[in-house]
Amino acid sequence: MTRPAPASLLTIFGATGDLAQRMLLPSLYSLQAEQLLPPGLRILGTARSELDREGFSTLVANTINQRIPAAERNDAALRALLGRLDYCAASVDNDASMQALAAKVGELRNGDVLYHLSTAPRFYVPACHALAAHGAADAQTRVMLEKPIGKDLASADAINDGVAQVFDEERVYRVDHYLGKEGVQNLIALRFGNALFEPLWNSVHIEQVQITVAETVGVEGRGDYYDDSGAMRDMLQNHLLQLLCLVAMEPPARFGPNSVRNEKIKVLRSLRAIGRDDVAGESVAGQYTAGAIDGVAVPGYASELGRDSRTETFVALRAHVDNWRWSGVPFYLRTGKRLPARCTEIYIQFRKVPYSIFGGRAATDMQPNGLLIRLQPEERIELDLMAKTPGLDRSGLRMSQVALDLDFHQEFANARRRISYERLYLDAIEGNGTLFVRRDETEAAWQWVDTILDGWRSANHAPKPYPAGTWGPSAAVSLIERHGHSWRE
Structure with missing residues (x-):
């Protein structure tokens, strides 16, 4: 497939929203500061907010000053970014405003257009159809969609079908922001850029993940x-x-x-289904109650919400990938809110060595x-190995586990x-879809997750309580320990 031309115009829906101010605008500033944006790229912001170009520029400048550390701010880069900006207020349920937006797109574009729908998913299909109705979704346009794509397989299909009526699959870039993280790309580099690991990357040598x-x-x-949504839909599914x-x-x-x-x-298609007969033994749902994080008292989920709820804020699963490489290797998945530490x-x-030549202790x-x-919170790779403990012992060698630690902040200090x-x-602007999610991936993931959710509903499965500041319900410990493993904490 031929890669499309770099975009000449980036149009951000929801350009005044929380995600834009936390992530999108600071990212564009950093790309500008490193001169990675195409020279002629224009950036058009759109939202319900009644701003003009100057008002939007002021919002962007304030955002950069708040979000970018002082040591990384550069007046010339900020001026260059502001010089790319324009703004057009619009709402997908107001046809006249969408017509005006389409006209502004036509005025600013000089080639391909990238639309970023940083909005609630319910607006994806109406926005795409409105752009098409006003001639702003031709073959030289593409669209970024934020997760979540629906809340189950049926709703995901409805969104994907609606978007597909306007944009071919090759022109749809579904965002899972984890795929843009340095650590995720380091995982890819670790696996496929080194001869050391790939021969060991299978069930013969790996016991659990x-x-x-x-x-x-x-x-x-x-x-x-x-x-x-809950933890299953919000975090685990994607x-x-x-x-x-x-x-x-x-x-x-x-x-x-x-x-x-x-x-x-x-x-995804090799994941063993966790159906109604399996959810009790292979899954745990939890909901946090009042507790403490870093010594500070915090309320429970129901108190924060203001009502009782059966929504899970914690999920632990034991999954299996049924293929030749991974047969018999459990994949333990765990995510939750109000846990003791922030980490991904x-x-x-x-597997253990097949036979120890060392006797005694x-x-x-x-x-x-x-x-x-x-x-x-920091990118790091650590390899735990066995080594001799320094010193003398009449009973022979003593062994200790030591870590070969690559701390990316030290190794790449600059x-x-x-x-x-x-x-x-950068990838979406240049038409590279490698780190974006394809439609069949979203559907396969929802199909697997829907089966678990159906099992919970069938069993009238209520989330188990756990105090904030702990690692989830005790049932999550039992889930892994009855198979001879334990969570790494």
Whole structure:
């Protein structure tokens, strides 16, 4: 497939919203500061807010001054970014405003156009159809869609079908911002850029895999949205399953959109279903109650929400990828809010040595090797190995586990920590879909998750309580320990 031309115009729907101010505008500033934006690229903001070009420029400048550290701010870069800006107020339910927006797009474009729908998913289809109705969605346009794509398979299909009536699949870029993180790209580099790991990356040598996405925060004013989604839909269906795919996929023929996404979909289709007969033994849902985070008392989920709820704020699963590479290897997935630490990490535990030549205490000291890939709050790769404990002992050698630790902040001390949208914007502007999610991936992920949710409903499965500041319900510990494993904490 031929890559499209770089976009001449980036149009951001929801340009005054929270995501834009936290992530999108700072990312565009950083790309500008490093001169990575195409020279002629214009940026058109649109939202319901009744701003003019000057008002939007003021908002962007204030955002940059608040979000970018002083040491990284550059007046020349900010002026250059502001010089690219324009603004047109519009609402998808106001046809006249969408016609005016389409006219502004036609005025500013000088080639391909990238639309970024940084809005609620219910606006995706109406926005695409309005653009098409006013002649602003031709073959030289493409669109970025934020997750979540629906709340189940049926709603995801409806959104995908509606968008597909306007944009071919090759022109749809579904965002999972985790795929833009440096740590995720380091995982790809670690697997496929080194001869050391790939021969060991299978069930012969690996005993278990753990993927944890832990948050210390609660719902933070997003109660109504979160209560309709829960941890399963909000985090596990997209972020954790994408990480699982990158760990489990076969080596792609090349680092390109079709090759990478073809291998990821194979993993999703190989996931063993967790149906009504399996949810009790293979899944745990939890909801946090009052507790403490870093010594500070915090309320429970129902108190924050203002009503009782059966929505899960924690999920733990034992998943299996049924193929030749991974048969028999459990993938433990865990995510939750109000946990003791904020971290996103992948832990791969290798099998124990088949026979220990060391007798006595050394034999009991032996631990399996492990590979830790941490994505946040800091990027880090750690390889746990066995080594002799220094000193003398009449009973023979003593063994200790030591870590070969690559701390990216030390190794790349001069490299700036990037926002994930910097990579995603750069790729989308240049028409590279490798780090975006294809339609069949979203559908396969929802199909697997829907089966679990159906099992919970069928069993009238209520989330188990856990105090804020702990690692979830005790049932999550039992889930993994009854198979002879334990969570890495």
